[in-house]
Amino acid sequence: MGGHAESRWDEAPWKKLSEEELETQYSPSRWVVRLGAEEALRTFSQMGAQATRQARASRRSLLHVPYGQGDGEKLDLYFPDGVSEALPFFVFLHGGYWQSGSKDTSAFMVDPLTSQGVAVVIVAYDIAPKGTLYLMVDQVTRSIAFLQKRYPSNKGIYLCGHSAGAHLAAMMLLANWTEHGVTPNLKGLFLVSGVYDLEPIMHTSQNDPLLLMWEDTQRHSPQLLLQAAPKPPVAPALPTLVIVGQHDSPEFQRQSREFFQVLCRGGWKATFEEIPNVDHFEIIENLTQKGYVLIQIILGIIFQQS
Numbered sequence: 338m339g340g341h342a343e344s345r346w347d348e349a350p351w352k353k354l355s356e357e358e359l360e361t362q363y364s365p366s367r368w369v370v371r372l373g374a375e376e377a378l379r380t381f382s383q384m385g386a387q388a389t390r391q392a393r394a395s396r397r398s399l400l401h402v403p404y405g406q407g408d409g410e411k412l413d414l415y416f417p418d419g420v421s422e423a424l425p426f427f428v429f430l431h432g433g434y435w436q437s438g439s440k441d442t443s444a445f446m447v448d449p450l451t452s453q454g455v456a457v458v459i460v461a462y463d464i465a466p467k468g469t470l471y472l473m474v475d476q477v478t479r480s481i482a483f484l485q486k487r488y489p490s491n492k493g494i495y496l497c498g499h500s501a502g503a504h505l506a507a508m509m510l511l512a513n514w515t516e517h518g519v520t521p522n523l524k525g526l527f528l529v530s531g532v533y534d535l536e537p538i539m540h541t542s543q544n545d546p547l548l549l550m551w552e553d554t555q556r557h558s559p560q561l562l563l564q565a566a567p568k569p570p571v572a573p574a575l576p577t578l579v580i581v582g583q584h585d586s587p588e589f590q591r592q593s594r595e596f597f598q599v600l601c602r603g604g605w606k607a608t609f610e611e612i613p614n615v616d617h618f619e620i621i622e623n624l625t626q627k628g629y630v631l632i633q634i635i636l637g638i639i640f641q642q643s
């Protein structure tokens with residue numbers, strides 16, 4: 338058997354951490370040095386709300402568009418100037434450990450992307466305790482199938498997720514699109530400060546509303562699923578960028594690095610970027626700014642390939 342030492346369950350590095358240390362490693366706000374933990378979370382959601390208000394006031398948009406029957410199955414679209422639907426679509430999945438956050442506080446990147454001709458889509462999904470991980474993954478899958486059907490002339494769907502949203506985005510590498518009657522024109526994946534192995538989360542207070550059991554963590558961890566997959570289940574050419582902040586916690590950095598390694602070993606077209614001078618929240622907050630290195634990276638990928 339060709340198991341890699343670092344992937345053996347009994348050698349997972351997080352298992353050597355105390356319960357208290359694990360809690361700290363998986364509390365991103367505690368790693369913010371510019372602000373206290375609570376203020377960091379408040380600032381993040383205030384900046385997201387402000388950017389969303391501004392996007393809705395300044396851009397042509399379609400708000401609360403249903404992509405399914407459920408109350409929570411809505412998305413917001415923000416368009417560049419002009420009437421063409423032959424656009425690249427940048428789809429964002431917010432974070433918040435699958436239990437907080439909303440599309441109404443997550444439209445950070447609308448101005449810098451729409452001003453360059455990219456449509457931005459912010460997807461809502463049913464967070465816990467209403468939603469289970471199984472439902473959230475299904476909702477995200479359906480939201481992308483919906484977009485492809487509604488905008489068949491799109492110039493590419495670029496999916497980006499932050500933190501828990503990066504987990505949901507990564508799960509799209511395993512999606513069965515034939516079940517949804519459409520193959521989306523997915524051209525890029527941006528995974529920002531994500532969690533790809535859910536087992537450590539089960540041992541923290543983040544699990545209180547999630548109620549993940551061991552079996553759930555195995556079933557919903559792209560790290561484990563892709564490690565076990567004999568071949569990339571969908572087109573391995575899909576460029577996947579694994580991105581982490583310099584000031585993300587060591588466990589978040591390890592999760593990103595190890596997921597990148599699994600993608601490489603599986604033959605995926607993956608790259609890894611550490612964004613300097615940003616923590617878990619600044620890495621997204623700065624997407625409101627045109628000159629931010631991550632905006633430049635995103636636009637570079639979108640426009641080099643269309």
Ligand SMILES: N[C@@H](CC(=O)c1ccccc1NC=O)C(=O)O
Pocket residue numbers: 363364365366367378381432433434435438499500501502
């Ligand atoms: N209670 C968490 C909140 C959190 O992790 C978070 C908040 C907003 C957006 C993303 C987050 N992290 C993962 O999804 C913390 O301690 O930072």
